[in-house]
Amino acid sequence: MPRQTVRSQRIFTWNVNGLRACARKGFASWLARSRATIVGIQEVRALPAELPESVRRPRGFAVDFRPAERRGYSGVGLYARRPFDRIEGALGAPRFDREGRLQIARFGRLVVANVYFPKGSGSDRDNSRVPYKLDFYRALFERVQRLRRGGLRVLVMGDFNTAHREIDLARPRQNVHNSGFLPEERAELDRWISAGWVDTFRHFEPGPGHYSWWSQRQGVRDRNIGWRIDYVLASPAAMRYVRGAFIERDARGSDHAPVGVDVDPAIFAP
Numbered sequence: 001m002p003r004q005t006v007r008s009q010r011i012f013t014w015n016v017n018g019l020r021a022c023a024r025k026g027f028a029s030w031l032a033r034s035r036a037t038i039v040g041i042q043e044v045r046a047l048p049a050e051l052p053e054s055v056r057r058p059r060g061f062a063v064d065f066r067p068a069e070r071r072g073y074s075g076v077g078l079y080a081r082r083p084f085d086r087i088e089g090a091l092g093a094p095r096f097d098r099e100g101r102l103q104i105a106r107f108g109r110l111v112v113a114n115v116y117f118p119k120g121s122g123s124d125r126d127n128s129r130v131p132y133k134l135d136f137y138r139a140l141f142e143r144v145q146r147l148r149r150g151g152l153r154v155l156v157m158g159d160f161n162t163a164h165r166e167i168d169l170a171r172p173r174q175n176v177h178n179s180g181f182l183p184e185e186r187a188e189l190d191r192w193i194s195a196g197w198v199d200t201f202r203h204f205e206p207g208p209g210h211y212s213w214w215s216q217r218q219g220v221r222d223r224n225i226g227w228r229i230d231y232v233l234a235s236p237a238a239m240r241y242v243r244g245a246f247i248e249r250d251a252r253g254s255d256h257a258p259v260g261v262d263v264d265p266a267i268f269a270p
Contacts, residue, residue, distance in 0.1 A: 008243050008262035009037040013114065013157040013230060015213070015256035019044045019051060019077065025253035028054035031061075036260075037081050040103070040114030042159045044075035064089075068100035075100040076158075078114050082107050082268065091139050095132075102140070104147075108268040110238065111147050115140065115158035120179030127179045133161070137188040144235075145195070153238035153267055156197070159213075159256065160231050164189045164199070167208050168228040180229065197233045200245040200261050212247050213256045221255075230259040241267035 012034060016022040019041065031039065048056055048065045057063060061079040066089035068074040078087070087105040090097045103114040118136050122128035140156075147154050162185045166172040175181040193199065201210070211226025220226070234242055244262040251258050 007265065009265050010035055010260055010262055011112070011155065011157070011232070012036050012039045012248075012258050012260040013042070013159075013232060014039065014251075014258040015042040015116070015159040015230060015254060017043050017254040017256060018046070019055060020046050022253040023052050023055045027253055028052075028058060030251060030253065030258075031055070031058055031079065034258075036079070038105075038107075038112055039079040040112065040157055041077045041079075042075075042101075042114070042116035044077050044100075045072050046075065047071075064103060064105070066100045066103055069098040073099070074116055076103050076114050076116050078103050078105055078112070080105065080107070091136075091143060093139060096136055096139060101136070104143075106152075108270045109151070109153050110267050111144075111152045111154045113140070113144055113154065113156045113158075115156060115160075117159060117161045119161050120182065120185060127182065130179055130182065130184065133179075134184060134188060141188075141192065141195075148235045148237070151237075152235075153241065154235040155232055155238050155261070157232040157259075159229060160189070161229055162186060162189055163227045163229055164193075168211075170211065170225045170227070180227065192233060196236050198236070198239045198242075200232045200234050200239070200242055201228070201247065201259070203239070203242075204245045210247055211249075211257075212259050216255050230256055232259060232261045234261070238263075238267060 065077045085106045089103050101116045105112050118133040120130035120133040163169040163181050211228045212230035214221035214226040241264040242261050248258040
């Protein structure tokens, strides 16, 4: 992970794979030493009242949680050292909103969308949820495009549950028929990039071997057999303020690693 510059501010996204479990593995300590201005988390899988005080209301942070209707499932949370000018958690479609997958927060002219994109695999380990996943991608795309057209600087960050290109997973040939690397899923990310969204990590790091998720099978993470499925996408107006991007691979507590960007503080200016 690059060293943070004196003037930059750090924005993170992290799929915590259950915030209560991640808290037992040191989430509060990680948050305190992260020097983060904003942290978006996904797969919280708990109601706020079920969380320890150290992660429900850490000192110095404004906090917002959007749980799913279904207990122990999905859910997103946002921590910010700046007050939210506005925050909402709905796309306006009940089939998406009931799953607690989205927060859209505004800080000055910066908008941060913290998103837990659906998996395409169903309960029978098939690809039955792919149509739902693609519908979610498209609905969110239209929403954030409107924010761009409104002159705002937009970051869309979270667990996208898709590896974009072969370089983004260790074993692409073995996964061409699996959700997360299907042609139609990858085409959705192509559409975002073609529309001008910038994959911030790839902007700074074109090389292989960089992943953000690893199977929990023994030894897989140590051998770096992973997938890069967590992203920070920047609109062109926001990208002008991005100074670096990183994956904090050594942070433990989840099967995902924290991913983030360093930004010039001017990104928040009205």
